[in-house]
Structures are given as C-alpha cells and as structure tokens.
Amino acid sequence: MQLVCPAGNLPALKRAVDEGADAVYFGFRNATNARQFAGLNFSDRRARQGIDYARGRGRRVFCAINTYPQPDGWAQWTRAVDQAAELGVDALILADMGLLEYAARRHPELPRHLSVQGSATSHQALRFYHDHFGIQRAVLPRVLSITQVRDLAKQSPVELEVFAFGSLCIMAEGRCYLSSYLTGESPNTRGVCSPAAHVRWEQTPAGLESRLGGVLIDRYGEEERAGYPTLCKGRFDVAGETYHAIEEPTSLNTLELLPELDELGISAVKIEGRQRSPAYVSRVAGIWRQALDRLARDPARFRPDPSWLAGLGELSEGATTTLGAYERRWK
Amino acid sequence: MTDTPLQLSLGPVLFYWTREDYAAFYREAADWPVEAVTLGESVCSRRRDMKLDDWLGIGRELAQGGKRVTLASQTLIESEADLRDLRKLCDNGEFVVEANDQSALQFLTAAGLPFVGGAALNLYNRQAIALLARAGLQAWQAPVEMSREALATLLDDCRTQGVTLPCEVFAYGHLPLAWSSRCFTARRHQRPKDRCRFVCQKYPEGLALRSQEAREVFTLNGIQTLSGACQDLRHALPDMQALGVATARLSPRARGMAEIVAAFDAARHGRLPAPDPLALVDATLCDGYWHGRPGMDHHPETAP
Numbered sequence: 001m002q003l004v005c006p007a008g009n010l011p012a013l014k015r016a017v018d019e020g021a022d023a024v025y026f027g028f029r030n031a032t033n034a035r036q037f038a039g040l041n042f043s044d045r046r047a048r049q050g051i052d053y054a055r056g057r058g059r060r061v062f063c064a065i066n067t068y069p070q071p072d073g074w075a076q077w078t079r080a081v082d083q084a085a086e087l088g089v090d091a092l093i094l095a096d097m098g099l100l101e102y103a104a105r106r107h108p109e110l111p112r113h114l115s116v117q118g119s120a121t122s123h124q125a126l127r128f129y130h131d132h133f134g135i136q137r138a139v140l141p142r143v144l145s146i147t148q149v150r151d152l153a154k155q156s157p158v159e160l161e162v163f164a165f166g167s168l169c170i171m172a173e174g175r176c177y178l179s180s181y182l183t184g185e186s187p188n189t190r191g192v193c194s195p196a197a198h199v200r201w202e203q204t205p206a207g208l209e210s211r212l213g214g215v216l217i218d219r220y221g222e223e224e225r226a227g228y229p230t231l232c233k234g235r236f237d238v239a240g241e242t243y244h245a246i247e248e249p250t251s252l253n254t255l256e257l258l259p260e261l262d263e264l265g266i267s268a269v270k271i272e273g274r275q276r277s278p279a280y281v282s283r284v285a286g287i288w289r290q291a292l293d294r295l296a297r298d299p300a301r302f303r304p305d306p307s308w309l310a311g312l313g314e315l316s317e318g319a320t321t322t323l324g325a326y327e328r329r330w331k
Numbered sequence: 332m333t334d335t336p337l338q339l340s341l342g343p344v345l346f347y348w349t350r351e352d353y354a355a356f357y358r359e360a361a362d363w364p365v366e367a368v369t370l371g372e373s374v375c376s377r378r379r380d381m382k383l384d385d386w387l388g389i390g391r392e393l394a395q396g397g398k399r400v401t402l403a404s405q406t407l408i409e410s411e412a413d414l415r416d417l418r419k420l421c422d423n424g425e426f427v428v429e430a431n432d433q434s435a436l437q438f439l440t441a442a443g444l445p446f447v448g449g450a451a452l453n454l455y456n457r458q459a460i461a462l463l464a465r466a467g468l469q470a471w472q473a474p475v476e477m478s479r480e481a482l483a484t485l486l487d488d489c490r491t492q493g494v495t496l497p498c499e500v501f502a503y504g505h506l507p508l509a510w511s512s513r514c515f516t517a518r519r520h521q522r523p524k525d526r527c528r529f530v531c532q533k534y535p536e537g538l539a540l541r542s543q544e545a546r547e548v549f550t551l552n553g554i555q556t557l558s559g560a561c562q563d564l565r566h567a568l569p570d571m572q573a574l575g576v577a578t579a580r581l582s583p584r585a586r587g588m589a590e591i592v593a594a595f596d597a598a599r600h601g602r603l604p605a606p607d608p609l610a611l612v613d614a615t616l617c618d619g620y621w622h623g624r625p626g627m628d629h630h631p632e633t634a635p
Contacts, residue, residue: 068455068474071485098458118433119453122408124417125433128440132462143512144409151411171509171556172407175451178508178549180476181558181626184619188453189476213625216542236548237541238519245540245551246515325512331524 001262001269003292004062004161005285008040008274013050015282020289023060025093026050027191027274031073032080033064034095034117035274036191047087060090064274066115067191068096078102085110093139094118095174100133113161114138117187119174123155130157137161139270141173146257146326150264159267165284165312166272168252168324169193170232178231182213194230201226210234227318253312253321255288255304258295280315287311337572337599339592340367340499342582343403343429345507346552347378347532350385352585357389359589364596367399367578369429371420373406373449375514375553376413377527383419390426402426404435406451407510407554427469440466450475450501451510457488460496470497470577475506478623479570486575497577502564503591504582505537505550505557505614506626515540515551524554535585547615548627560617560627565598567621572599 005021007013016024027033029041042050047063054061063084069077077099084092085107092110094100095117103112114120114129116139129135137159140149153160171178173187180186183198200211208220210229217234220226227233227249236245254261254269261269269292271284287308295302313319324330341360344353360368370386370393372378390400404417414434421428421438430436431449439446448471454460460471473482486498516538517527531538537550537557547559564571568579581588581595594604619628 068453069458071456071481071488074456074458096453096455096459097462098456098460101458101462119451120433122414122432122434124414124437125408128433128437131437132440132466143407143510145512148409170513171511174453175406176509177474177476177506177626178556180620181506181508182548184623184625186476188455188474213627215546215548215627216544219543235543237543237545238538238551241519242543245519246556247513328525329523331513 001258001266001292001295003285003288004268004270005281006271006274006276007050007281008035008037008276009042009278010046010050011278012274012276012281014053015278016285017054017057017059019282019285021059021285023062023090023268024050024054025062025064025274027064027066028080028083030076030080031189031191032067032077034066034115034187034191035064037275038196040275044083044087051087051089062091062093062113063087063089064093064115065099066093066095066117068188069099070189081107091136097133100129100135104133108134111136114158115174116141116163117174119172121172123152123157126152127157137267139163142169142252143172143325145328145331146260147328149261149266149326153264153266160265161268161270162254162261162266163252164254164269164271164288166251167230167317168247168250168322170247170324182215182231194228199229225318233317248320249318250320250322251316252324253309253316254323254326255291255308255312257323257326258291258304259299259302262295262299283311284315335577337568337576338366338578339364339595339599340369340578340580341365342501342504342580343369343371343373344583345374345505345555345557346535346537346585347375347380347529348535348585349532350380352535353381353389356583356588357393361393361396361398363589363592365398365581365592367401368393369401369403371403373403373431374510374555375531376405376410376416377524378529378531378553383416383423387423387425394426400426401429401447403429403449404431406431406449406507407512408432408434409512436463436466443467445469448472450507455485457485457492457494460489461492461494464494464496468496470499472499472501472580475501475508476620476626479567479574479621480623482576483574490575498575499578499580500564500571500576501562502568502571502579502581503595504561504584505559506562506620507555507557508549509556511554511556514554515556516553519551558617558626559615560629561614562618562620562626563616564618564621565595566603567618568595568598569601
C-alpha cells in the first residue's frame with residue numbers, strides 16, 4: 001500500500017518526501033483546489049521545484065484540481081489542468097465531470113484520479129467514472145463502513161485510495177453545502193469549508209464564543225479546550241438538549257484497520273491536511289511510514305505501536321481519534 | 332427572453348411520513364396547479380413503509396391526471412442492497428428517473444434510458460451538462476448553492492452552445508444541504524442507526540437544530556441535513572422565467588402545502604404579494620443563495 005501525503009507548500013512537500021511518502025499531492029494557488037487557504041498552495045515555480053525534489057527521490061506527485069468549475073470560470077480550471085500537464089505531474093485528482101472529460105481528451109496519457117469530492121460511494125458509481133472518463137484510481141468518501149468498502153473493493157474497476165488520518169468529514173464529500181449556507185463559500189465552489197475569514201472569536205461573560213457567519217457555533221467554559229469552529233463540530237440545541245449534535249471535534253485514524261485495508265487490495269492510504277504545518281505533515285508521514293513498513297514485513301501479526309497511536313493522538317483535533325464510518329456503531 | 336410559462340413541480344417528500352400521509356398528500360396534490368411531480372424515497376434506505384410498487388401506483392394516478400411524473404433515486408448509495416433497490420427503480424419501465432448520484436447515472440446510461448439530473452449531481456458548468464445530454468439527460472437541476480448570476484451565465488452559455496435542456500431551480504422549502512452515513516435523528520435519541528426504530532417518522536417536517544442562542548441553523552432529517560430556514564423564491568419567479576428557467580421546484584411540507592402551491596401559482600402569473608403581509612407558514616425564510624449571499628440570508632426587499 002502506498003502512502004499519499006498532503007503538501008500545502010514546498011517545505012511540507014519536502015518533509016513528507018523525507019519521511020517516506022510514496023506520493024504527495026498539491027494544489028495551485030487559486031479556487032481550483034479544495035484547500036484554498038491564504039498563504040497556502042503552489043505557484044508554477046514552486047510546483048516545479050517540488051516535483052523535482054520528489055522525482056529525484058523516486059516519489060510521485062499528484063495535482064488536485066478538485067473544485068467544480070463555476071459558470072464564469074471554466075478557463076481558469078482548464079488552465080490549471082494544462083499547467084499540471086506541462087509540469088509533468090504523475091496524476092490529476094479531479095471531481096467535476098466536465099473537467100474529467102476535458103482532461104481525458106486533452107491529456108489522455110496523464111492518469112486521472114477521482115477526487116473524494118466526486119462522491120463515488122459504490123462500484124457502479126466508480127464504473128460510471130471509469131467508463132466515461134477513464135479514471136485509474138478513486139479516493140473514497142469517508143462515509144462507508146469497512147464491510148461496505150469490502151463489497152465495493154471486490155467489484156471496483158479502478159484502484160482505490162482511502163483516507164487514513166486527519167480531519168474527519170462526516171458528510172458525503174462533494175455533496176455538502178453546509179458551508180455556503182452559513183458563509184457563501186463552500187468546498188465545491190471555492191475550495192473552502194467554514195473559512196477563517198468568516199470566523200469570529202469573542203470572550204463574553206458566558207464564555208469564549210466562536211462564530212461562523214455570525215452564527216454561534218460553540219461556547220467554551222474556562223476549563224474547556226476551544227476548537228476551530230468547523231460548522232459540523234459545534235454544540236447545538238436539538239429538542240432541548242445541547243450537545244455535539246452532528247459530530248465531536250475528533251480526527252479520523254485508521255491505523256488499526258491497516259491489515260484489513262491491505263487484504264482488500266486498497267492501493268493507497270491518504271493523509272488529509274494540506275492546511276497543516278510542515279512539522280505536522282512530517283510527524284504523521286513518519287508514523288505511517290513505519291506502520292506500512294511493519295505491515296509489509298509481517299501483515300498477519302501487525303499491531304499498531306502504542307507510541308504511534310500516542311503520537312497521532314497528540315496531533316488530532318480535540319486530542320481524540322475515531323474510526324468514523326468504517327466502524328458500524330459510529331453511525 | 333422566453334415566453335414559455337414557468338412550470339411548477341413538487342419535489343420528492345424528503346421527510347419520512349406514514350403510508351396514509353403520503354396517500355392523502357398526493358390525493359390532494361392531484362388537483363394542485365403543478366405540472367410535474369417527483370416521487371420516491373431519496374434520503375434513507377431504511378425507510379421502508381413505501382415500496383416501489385406503491386410509488387408506481389401513486390405515479391400512475393398522477394400521470395392519468397396529467398402530471399409529468401419522475402421517480403427520484405436515493406442520493407447516498409452505500410450498500411449492495413442500496414444498489415439492488417436502485418436497479419429496480421431504474422428498471423421500472425414506466426417513469427423517467429431523477430439520478431441523484433453516479434450509481435444511478437451508471438445504471439441509466441448503460442441501459443440507454445433517458446433521465447433527469449438531480450441537484451446533488453453538481454452540474455455547475457455547461458460542459459458537464461452537455462456530456463450528460465449526450466448520454467440521455469432530459470432535464471437538469473441547478474446545484475442548490477448556485478446564485479442567480481451564476482445561473483444566468485450558465486444558461487446563457489448553454490443557449491449559445493445549443494444545449495437547450497430544461498433547467499429546474501429549487502424555489503421553495505428547507506434546502507437539502509448534506510448527506511451522511513450517520514443518522515442525526517437517531518443520534519438525538521441515543522440510538523444506533525441500525526436500531527433507529529424509524530424515529531424520524533415522528534418528525535414530519537424534520538427536527539430543528541438551533542444555536543445556543545436559539546437561532547434555527549439546520550433541520551435534521553435522518554441522515555440528511557436541511558437548512559434551518561425555509562427558502563422562498565416566490566419573488567424571483569418572474570426573473571427566473573426571464574432567465575429561461577423551465578421549472579420551479581417546491582419541496583413538500585406536511586402542513587400548508589396547498590396554500591404554498593397556490594401562492595407560487597399566483598406569483599408565476601405576476602400576482603406577487605406586497606412584501607410580506609403574512610408568512611405562508613410558521614418558518615424563518617431565506618433566499619440568500621439566489622442573491623449570491625450565504626444561503627441563510629434573507630434579501631431586504633423580500634424580507635418581512
């Protein structure tokens with residue numbers, strides 16, 4: 001199984017490669033990729049340097065162009081595809097059907113991966129993308145149980161990549177419009193979720209309050225650890241009870257599922273987090289490299305090392321991790 | 332730009348009602364001034380009160396009364412059982428299917444069947460619409476978050492390039508915003524999804540999720556999350572028609588739907604109420620997406 005790591009900038013890319021990523025993924029500095037953060041992502045020149053660095057060490061580079069081309073911006077998205085092709089990336093990560101078709105026609109030899117934003121949750125959906133756009137690999141949304149991944153993997157016409165570690169989207173990716181409902185900007189249109197420009201923090205007599213688009217997402221007591229106000233991870237009132245009504249602040253961690261994922265023939269595990277620091281990427285990549293190496297040596301007796309779990313725990317949202325939808329009882 | 336009158340359609344019931352309630356609702360709807368009705372369970376495969384045959388029965392009655400009937404596919408397909416049900420739906424042999432994910436697209440295009448493209452297919456640009464048109468697309472829905480300006484550009488581009496399929500816009504109701512494998516209604520009742528005991532049937536218009544300041548943020552509907560406010564684009568109907576939108580979709584609610592349909596019917600004939608004497612139903616309204624703003628916003632000219 002390959003290890004695919006996030007590269008929000010050149011230092012993160014280098015650290016990921018140094019720590020043993022088999023491939024890194026990056027996006028350009030505009031709305032064409034699903035992590036559009038200030039100061040993040042790559043110019044043409046930086047991308048070239050990153051590709052040289054990774055290639056020189058035998059690793060691969062994928063380019064994420066995984067937002068949906070807006071009606072007045074088609075040319076910006078096709079330019080990104082052409083630019084990635086000229087740079088000589090190893091694969092494009094795409095979501096939009098129109099753009100998939102464009103890439104398949106214009107750059108037929110350049111492998112196409114279906115982004116998680118393409119929302120393919122069944123082998124029939126994968127077949128659609130495969131038959132129409134010749135995708136070689138797909139990244140699965142984080143909504144399937146391990147049993148469902150098993151059923152899907154048996155009949156998948158393409159390689160599969162699954163999320164291994166990082167922020168947990170609990171809605172079917174690509175079909176979540178919650179962010180634009182509160183802020184006007186969403187993953188599909190702008191490559192952002194709960195964007196920082198719409199966040200307000202305020203210390204009030206009732207506690208520290210976090211707001212998104214003016215809506216109170218959470219309120220923290222003095223003893224509580226405050227988290228970023230991602231809209232689905234706040235505390236809300238439903239029928240008279242205030243709780244994490246959608247999801248707790250927690251990160252996905254599938255370390256213990258590695259042998260099973262391997263046995264299912266999953267081609268790659270993906271680390272989320274192009275918005276994270278180079279130090280974060282470096283530590284996560286290092287732990288997963290060790291885990292994959294141990295798995296390769298002796299899959300039958302693989303057990304996650306307690307120090308890996310502790311290390312990943314420290315790097316997690318709310319310092320807790322979950323198997324998310326992979327585990328049936330989470331639902 | 333066009334003189335074809337704007338049509339009205341009823342979207343699928345997004346909530347989980349009882350068999351009796353669905354039957355009563357569609358008996359009434361047969362007499363409402365809507366040209367089209369989309370039927371079926373598009374949210375959760377565990378909701379099994381209505382079988383495909385039940386939907387087909389309702390569909391036949393509505394079709395005999397002159398309505399254009401479409402069957403909606405489930406938006407989030409997760410299991411082999413989901414795929415078996417989806418295949419049956421696509422093979423129904425009578426009604427066109429609204430494809431709400433790529434699994435449905437695969438069944439329908441492989442069988443050479445015509446289909447409608449649902450809002451969650453994410454058709455944001457003419458190129459995506461055109462390629463599906465070559466595969467059997469007959470009509471398409473704009474993504475719920477698309478603004479009036481973006482839609483105007485898109486429709487213009489489609490017209491210029493000869494892609495002239497009818498476009499439908501979500502004009503009334505709580506907006507479908509997200510789907511998860513987790514059931515949030517069962518979570519509120521501390522039940523695992525596998526043993527939900529169909530608790531969402533207790534909430535025929537969903538379960539309000541409010542901020543700690545009592546602002547309605549979202550509406551929980553099983554695995555689906557809807558907007559907290561109810562989108563009302565009544566005032567935008569003349570504009571929609573001028574842009575070349577073919578159909579305005581009204582999303583069913585349990586109470587007061589006859590009045591809502593009547594109000595939209597009046598609005599499409601140019602009889603708009605003065606801003607706003609009386610709300611149609613007791614719900615916070617929004618129209619932000621249409622105006623290029625956060626979806627929850629309400630434009631001052633149409634706000635009460």
